[in-house]
Amino acid sequence: MNIADSFLQNYHSFKADVSGRFLSYKELSPQLKKLGAEFRVTEIGRSFLNVPIESVKIGSGPVKILAWSQMHGNETTTTKGLLDLLNFFSQFKDEKEVQQVLNDITLLIIPMLNPDGAARYTRENVNKTDLNRDACDLHEPESRVLRTCFKNFQPDFCFNLHDQRTIFGAGKERNPASLSFLAPSMDEERTLTEVRENAMKLIVAMNKALQGLIPGQVGRFDDSFNINCTGDYFQAQHVPTILFECGHFPGDYQREKTRELFTYSLVVALQAIQSKQYLKEAVDDYFAIPENSKSFYDVILRNVVVKGQELDIAFQFKEIIRAGEIDFLPQVQTMAPRLSVFGHQEIDAKGGVVKNLDKEELSENDIVEVILLNNEKLSIKTL
Known part of the structure; x- marks a missing residue:
């Protein structure tokens, strides 16, 4: 069984019962409490206003993946998608191919890094700091929680999960960028190293699968280097890091279709990592993905x-x-x-x-x- 196909065929049977663009810790917490025993939910820190920041761990494999969402409090699509992913694993945990993924991979998720911003539907935290520009200074407690988690977990891959505005198109054609990806640069020269190329190859694997669903609607985010950005910082620590950006699908301002497509891309990525099939992809195919344009x-x-x-x-x-x-x-x-x-x-x-x-x-x-x-x-x- 291709678990990505199974995901699509059964999506509405395990889709989490959260909807809408606004999602606070008050709505998230009951969803985490409902998770089964196979999930390990842990408080890993507190926000500036003392709201819990929790992680969810699933799987027991040697390949470790760290994923975090709602670093920007008003970007909720990926948080809902992560809940869908956890429900999918719970429902299909007895399937052989799902077991293979969970036996080979350990996935550590931070579903809401910025609960104070989430409660106010702001990009920044309550101190008006963009946490995605605080990777070096670590001024904010939320940034320090993520860094501590990164150091303790020592991931083999990082997934940095976001929403992007409706202004973005995929290239110069009339195609919205419903999903965009980036393998962040490691330095000002945008050097291609094996670490960064592995991130690119994994993006290629996801893009190939998505083209069958949303042809022409996948974009490639700008790779200008900024060491203060979390993805650039983690890539510079020699951990393959991927930025996911959920954008606009025609008529879908609640981003319910984008949510499904995003979670599908996660399933594709996990199976590609487990099988190591992504290593067969070509870096040139990454650069063939059209760049995001403000169009x-x-x-x-x-x-x-x-x-x-x-x-x-x-x-x-x-x-x-x-x-x-x-x-x-x-x-x-x-x-x-x-x-x-x-x-x-x-x-x-x-x-x-x-x-x-x-x-x-x-x-x-x-x-x-x-x-x-x-x-x-x-x-x-x-x-």
């Missing part, structure tokens, strides 16, 4: 008239917490003739006049859920 807005109105001038108007959704859920508020990002980027949703206004509901002219940075197009209401939020 999308959430909504573009084409050929509208503002103040007597024909323009395109681009909207980006601003995410805020409202009643414990994330609300998406359309904000005017730019207005210009013939924008050369794409919209996840586009409308050709064919020269229609656009104003806000007060019949005033639109301006950049305005937040408008509904506009007037030729004096008819048009909801940007529900497109």
Whole structure:
């Protein structure tokens, strides 16, 4: 049995019962408490506000993989995916191929590194520090928890799990970057070492599998070196490290489809490591993955008239917490003739006049859920 295929075929039977873009420790904790005896849940530290940071260990093999999620508190897709992965292993633990993975690999997961940021739906922790820029200074307690875990566990691979904004496309075509990967650089010269090449080969294995599901929608993240970034730091310690970035799948602002695709890529990676099949992949295939490009807005109105001038108007959704859920508020990002980027949703206004509901002219940075197009209401939020 190919366990990645089994994952896809049975996904909804073990998908964790958490949903939505907002996920705090309050919602995560009951999920960890429900895990079976085969999972070892341990408190490995506390956040600045004294919230537990926990790890989950599964497997008993010699190859050790460290994965951490919600380093940025508002990036929740990979946390939900990790819960799906744990449920998958629990449901299929008696299958031979799953047993092989768990006999050959020990997986240590930190599902929520930044619980203070998660509670506030912020990228930074409560001290307004980006933990992914604190790898050297270790100013924050959460950063020190991860470093201690890294030193004690001594992983053979690191998986750095994130979400990316809807602005990213995969290359120059009209393809959203639903998933993106990076084998971070180890130095300013972006040297190719065996360690970094192994990370690249594992990405190639995942990309090949994903192309059968989302052709053209996998991107390669920028590899500029910054030793203060956690992935770059761990790669520089000669541990193959992979950055995962969950992006936009068409129409999926809750990222439920992206969640499934991300978790599928994890299953592919684990089986590739267990079988050592990734070592047969070519590094050139990594560089053939199209680079991420900032080529999308959430909504573009084409050929509208503002103040007597024909323009395109681009909207980006601003995410805020409202009643414990994330609300998406359309904000005017730019207005210009013939924008050369794409919209996840586009409308050709064919020269229609656009104003806000007060019949005033639109301006950049305005937040408008509904506009007037030729004096008819048009909801940007529900497109």
